Amino acid sequence: MIADRHSEDYHPITWVGRVPIYVTTLLVIVHVLCMVGVTIAMAVTDVPRVELCPWLAPFLYSSADILRSYKVWQFVSYAFVNAPSIWFAVDMWLLYSFGREVEKFLGRRAFLWLYVSLLLVGPTVLTLLALLDVPAAIFPAFLVGSGALHFAIFVAFVVIYPNAEIFFLRIQAKWIAAILLAIYTLEDVAAHAWVPLGVLWLECASAVLMLRMTGVTNASFDAWLPAPDHDEPPATPRHKRLEAKPELGVHESIDPLLEKISKQGIGSLTKRERQQLEQARVALLEQEKHSHR
Helix, strand or coil: CCCCCCHHHHCCCEEECCEEECHHHHHHHHHHHHHHHHHHHHHHHCCCCHHHCCCCHHHCEEHHHHHHHCCCCHHHHHHHCCCCCHHHHHHHHHHHHHHHHHHHHHCHHHHHHHHHHHHHHHHHHHHHHHHCCCCCCCCCCEECCCHHHHHHHHHHHHHHCCCCEECCCCEEHHHHHHHHHHHHHHHHHHCCCHHHHHHHHHHHHHHHHHHHHHCCCHHHHHHHCCCCCCCCCCCCCHHHHHCCCCCCCHHHHHHHHHHHHHHHCHHHCCHHHHHHHHHHHHHHHHHHHHHHC
C-alpha cells in the first residue's frame, strides 16, 4: 500500500511563512470552517443541539435516510457537523498534533487513505447492519461529529509511538489512550449510547489494523510490553529507510537516535544505541579538537 512513493510525499504541501502546511493542517481548517457554519445555522434557527436544527439534518448520518432516500453524501458529511465546544477544540488539537505526526510517518497518500477509511468505516458497518434488520432499539442509527474519527487518529499515533511522553506530566501516550478510551466507554455505557460506543471501538480497531497492513508497526507493538534490552532498531518512517545512504556522517548517523529520544525519552534507547550515541559524541569531540589545531 505504501510502496513506490516519492520522498516529497513526506514533506509539507506548502509553507505559509515559516509554518508548514500538511494535509492535516488543511483538514483542521475545513473542520473549523464547517463548525462556524454549524454555529450560524444553530443561531438562526434558535436550537440548542445540532440534531434539532432542520438545516443540518440532511448532513447527519442516518441509516434510514441512506436506505430510503439514498443520501449517500451522509457517509462523509456527518463528521463535519460539529457544534462549538471545548470538546471540539480538543478534537482539533488531537488531529493537528498527532495526525501531523502520523502523516509524517506514513506519508501523505497513506495518511489520506487511513483518514478516509476511518471516516467511512462507521457509516458503512451501520448501513450493513440496518440491511440485516437489527432490532429497532438500535436502528435507525445516527452519527454526528468527528470525535471517534480523530480519537482513532490519536490511537494510530500511539501505535507508532506508544512510549512517547506527552503533556507536562510525562505520561506515555499508550496510557493516555487507554485512560481516555476507558472514560469514553463508561460515558457511552452510562448514557446507553450503543451506536457511538460501537463506532468508537470499531474505528480504533480499524486504525490498528490498517497500520498493521502498512508493515511499519511491528517493532512498535513490542514497546507495549516490557522486554529485555535487544539490538533491534526502532521503527522509523519508511521514507528514512528509502533515503538512507550507505555511509553517513556523524550527525546523520545520530539523527534517528535524537528523534527517538525527543519522542520516547533517553530511557528508550537500547544498549547498542547508547553505545552508538557515545561513539558519536567521542567522534564529534575529536573533530572539534582537530578544527582548533
